[in-house]
Amino acid sequence: MRVIAVAVQKGGTGKTTLAASLAVAAAESGERVVAYDLDPQGSLMGWGALRRQNGITVDRIQAWEIGQLPDILDQTSENGTTLVLIDTAGAATGATPALRAADLVLVPVRPSRLDLVAARPTLQALVGLGMRSRLALVLNQCPPPPSARTDAYAAQLRGLGVLAEPGIVQRVDHQDAVAAGLGVTEYAPQGQAAGEIRALWGWIDAKIRG
Numbered sequence: 001m002r003v004i005a006v007a008v009q010k011g012g013t014g015k016t017t018l019a020a021s022l023a024v025a026a027a028e029s030g031e032r033v034v035a036y037d038l039d040p041q042g043s044l045m046g047w048g049a050l051r052r053q054n055g056i057t058v059d060r061i062q063a064w065e066i067g068q069l070p071d072i073l074d075q076t077s078e079n080g081t082t083l084v085l086i087d088t089a090g091a092a093t094g095a096t097p098a099l100r101a102a103d104l105v106l107v108p109v110r111p112s113r114l115d116l117v118a119a120r121p122t123l124q125a126l127v128g129l130g131m132r133s134r135l136a137l138v139l140n141q142c143p144p145p146p147s148a149r150t151d152a153y154a155a156q157l158r159g160l161g162v163l164a165e166p167g168i169v170q171r172v173d174h175q176d177a178v179a180a181g182l183g184v185t186e187y188a189p190q191g192q193a194a195g196e197i198r199a200l201w202g203w204i205d206a207k208i209r210g
């Protein structure tokens, strides 16, 4: 069983949006997916409650349970789950056990200086945990291409070997899909947002297959 955490100490960058659609894309590619919501705001749980589709279990892990995360993950793997996605809170205090348990920590940032600066504490925490090779930034809410700004940030992060690709463009499909309890690949399977999410899942899958 593989574990992906989505984390950055800043709200609004797209952690929950990406966790939801990646969970669906992974399930569509044959994974047995459990998504855990670590955020007290419960956005991912709310998305799960809206779902009419089967295939993904969404559950909450309360702050007081986080110390038991290794046991929770052991139990999760025993029932045949192949992939766990963990959505974390914006203020990532308390998320350390989830980061530690992850084969990959996906760090969504918008292509803006302020978002990249805001991601630093999360990246430093990951490096401090010895997880330099298990983190990847994903540029989210990118302006429609071509965008020189997106390209410049992508080149910089790619040069550092920490860029998940492709970047995800700002598209209403993401908002509409989440509102309907769907992933973008369910909401508009032929859409560009769906294509980008499938490609990002492909990148992540290859990365954590090692």
Ligand SMILES: Nc1ncnc2c1ncn2[C@@H]1O[C@H](COP(=O)(O)OP(=O)(O)O)[C@@H](O)[C@H]1O
Residues within 6 Å of the ligand: 010, 011, 012, 013, 014, 015, 016, 017, 018, 043, 090, 140, 141, 142, 168, 169, 170, 171, 172, 174, 175, 178
């Ligand atoms: N790629 C995207 N395209 C359009 N809207 C997006 C995209 N990613 C996130 N959003 C929107 O940005 C806002 C914040 O996203 P959310 O997933 O709640 O972030 P976080 O979980 O990091 O706080 C939401 O309104 C969401 O619909």
Ligand SMILES: [Mg+2]
Residues within 6 Å of the ligand: 015, 016, 017, 039, 043, 088, 090
């Ligand atoms: Mg969120």
